[in-house]
Amino acid sequence: MLDYIRANRREVIAAVVLLVLLSLYLGTHPRGASTYVMTIWANQCLILGLAAIAQFFAVVVRGIDLSVGAVIALTNTLASHLLDGSAGAIGFGVLAVLAAGALCGLLNGLIIVFGRIQPIVVTLATASIFVGGALMLRPTPGGAVNYDLADAITLDIAGIPTALIISGLLIFAFWLPFRRTGLGLGLYALGSSEQAAFQSGINTRLVRIAAFTLAGLFGGAAGLYYSFVTTTGDAGIAANFTLNSIAAVVLGGVLLRGGVGSLIGALAGAFILKTIASLMFFSGIPSLAQPLFEGLILAAAIAIGGADVLRTRNRLEVFGR
Amino acid sequence: MCRRTTWKNPMTDPDKPLLRMQDISMHFGATKALNNVDFACKPSEIHAILGENGAGKSTLMKLISGVLQPTGGRIILDGQDVRLATPRVAQNLGLVCMFQELSLVPDLTVRENLLLGAPGSGLGWLRSDALVKARDVLDRIDGGHIKMSARVSDLTLPSRQQVEIAKALMRKPRLLILDEATSALNASVVTKVFDLIRAERDQGSSVLFISHRFHEIEALADRISVFRNGERVETFDNGDHSYNEIINMMVGQRIDELFPPKPPARADAKEVLKVENFSWDGRVTDISLTVHEGEIVGLGGLDGQGQGAFLMGLFGLLRTAEGKVTVAGKPVSVTSPKAAKQPDIALAFIPEDRKTEGLIQDQSILENLQLAAIGLKDLDASNPDLYQDTLERLELKHGGLELPVSSLSGGNQQKVVLAKWLALKPRCLLLADPTRGIDVKTKTQIYSMLRRLADQGTAILLLSTDYEELIQLCDETHIFYAGRLVSSMRGDDMTAQNIIAASLNVTEKRKVVHA
């Protein structure tokens, strides 16, 4: 057990912080730990959680995806056109939205691998293209999403917020099995040491393309879930999501140098970030001071993560590998 | 993919090569790493490849293992042309390489590393049945203590090499390539690794073996091929040529003396570096030693006994280091490399990893040469004379100082590191295993350079894992064990036996008790 905690200490720390923050939040919220409060909280968390997962897949292979927000905007505006009508049409719409996200990610991956350009630069450019697409689909916010479906996915099942159930499914039905596949292992190998992965017989190109496609797919999922929560399409949401997704993965213990961290950590990081924001809302801090406190807390959290550098006794160790 | 279709053919003709490289060339721009090489490896043989750094050995191995594709020529396996586009293709054909630069992923566990790219697992579900073989191999080479759940970055270098060996063998190679595979392992483990390699051969596999340790090759190889300057000089059976003949084949010219003669000790030699009660973080304890003018003082011991940390500490790389350091009679406090290189202290440190710590690979040779001198007062870093003397003495081979330093071979890169620091005319030179993995000729050049510097009054502290170096080059040797200085010897006391005994911290007395 101790070994397990030590090996996964980043996730464990993130989970503990999240629990503390959540109890604080539920404690200070005027309506307490009701299903209603939990549901609203969980919905907000899951949107950013999916965005953070998207970012995680790019970061774990030592990349970064600056188009996460743009993919979310594009898929959200697409969803605002496709998620209404007959059950069949909606089903098709859901698949089309996810496929659009995956396609965006695939495009990123192909350009990165075959164009041999740094991911940060590629996704900077494609983000502009995806945002353009989103603006084309929705020049101004609007559109509609089927309310029955939206309710089903954003409310609760037997008192448990659906968003939490989805999060659980992501961890237990997707991530833990995925981690035991060659692709799951390959992602980490590629991010930790590309040379070693290649020499071990890993198809590094394929794995990198897969990583960015997964990033796109989860960006699409975030866009989809955002549509269910807001029931509108808005092309202007890109920038915030990109930056918050980076902050979330870092808070969740995912290292930007690649090869370290997990989907669980990314999810936890996103939940922490959103909980802080919600906590602030009910904490009695004047609303004008809230952005400052959010920024300070983010900086403090990141700085604490970096503080163990000050304890290293060997000055060379701080340079990493 | 049809894997190993011809593998189990019992009619294998022992003289028909398993693998043939025909007319193989590998050019990197203007550099010809391999030039029209013919090379063949028979089934069931251990074939040693010898050559100086830059002779083309590693390039040859990379071609066979699919890391690189030749710019010309044919690779023929079992009489059929093959194209080894990636390591995966090569591995599926049974060509498995254990690389000099470790191919383990630091952030993954031992178990995950063994499974990574293992036969039978693509990108889908992982199968762990192959781990049984890996565990067995590990246990047989003294790797029983290595846990499957340990992260590779937490393992010591020798343990990592053991995992590498297990990883290679569990892929059931037909042709196993070992590129400096045992460089960090101690003698008893190496013996066990050799037993395994022989067993592989006896079961029909072939082994290509690269090593700089002659006694290893003598003990293991059936046949030997010598490479020089990207060409194969000769292939012969082990024992057909003497050690000296082989050396001369490798170097292309005679080397009479590997080590320069030691001058007699000077009675009036002044103390240049004096360390008293140096300790750090429980990993280095209470080290005191003195280096006089004209002396080369060796630091020996098994890997990681604190001797490396001690050198780093002197150069200001360790926080919370305690003890008194005196340079040329003045007590100094070195808190950073920048402080260490200032003229009033004038220390220089040649780090162990020249590739990533000693040099900036993407910058030119000249820029690397200047990096330590630039910004120092009273020194004009742009003056080429600062470096010229060292470069000429060490005979740096280069195609222009403006070329990236990465275009140089390992030995030549080390020469650049030395020249960069010698430009500062250091009072005391700290060297961390400067000749590891370097060819014989460069070694002799570095040895005579160090001796010359010592004669001129530079104090030299040389960490080495090669006890020949300690015996033949050093005037005094200190042996580290578990962070302490357990033995100091001079003159005739410096014998291989004494050094090894001290390294293992067995005293003569205890030996008697055991006997």
Add this chain to the structure above:
Amino acid sequence: MSRTITPDSMMPYFGTVVLILAGSLYFPQILTFDYLSQQLQIAAFLGLLATGATIVILLGHIDLSVPWVLTGAAILSTALVGSGNPVLSALAVPAALAFGALIGVVNGIGVAILRIPSMVWTLAVNSILLGLAVLNTGGFNPKGEASQLMVSMASGNVFGLPVSFLTWMAVSLAIVAFLTRTPFGRYLRSIGYNEKATFLSGVSTPSVVFAAFALAGMCSALGGVLLAGYANQAYQSMGDPFLLPTIAAVVIGGTSILGGRGGLFGTIGGALFITLLTSILSVMQIGDAWRSIVFGVIILAMLLFQAMRKGARS
């Protein structure tokens, strides 16, 4: 400077010429002095930001605090001028520059001492600055105005050339001189390639990182001062639209996002190209959507072209 004039860094200049010529086929007014001079004036805002970004990117880092350093400097300088006090008013520009340098040092502490990845730390610093601005201005557009100096720096002309452009060139030349005449430039690139080896060569790498981020902060602040002079006011989020074009300008100017390789010469071309591209796209009166797409595609095409040239060489 000669070392930084590479084919990669020439490309945006070539692209700029192509844009002007191709654009003038449809809109002859592009070839007028007035239009081009106006482009130089506007390019200076982006160019100053990109100058700072180049230094940080050469170091192997990135500065995402550009938007709110810019906005903060604009708010600070216009507030000082708006106070009506002549002393404070005169201090507006130096105070803004000092503010930029201070934030740069804060960035440097996180990156060099706490070893936090710059992408994350500067992002956090950016959000703190945003918070400070919101708290300070109450979420409304800040009060205050630009001083005469700021207005003429942003909109004045000397010998027919915009002062903002001349300011940008002067800053660029000063920094190029600093990079080439002092060890700083060598240290900067060396750290960008390999920080550990640079440290082991006896370089105080943290001081270099501090200096680089401080310089970059001052460039961003100067950009903010000029933009405030141009608009004669500061406004919330005025820096946000500049972040990505700034990075794009540096990168298409041939500076490697990984650090070490590249230089200011290419960045100047990059800023000119991106400014002109944005301007021509809006002259063509195509919608936001297409403008965004075309912008992305052209940046991507230039990156691919660079990469292909590199691939063909090796």
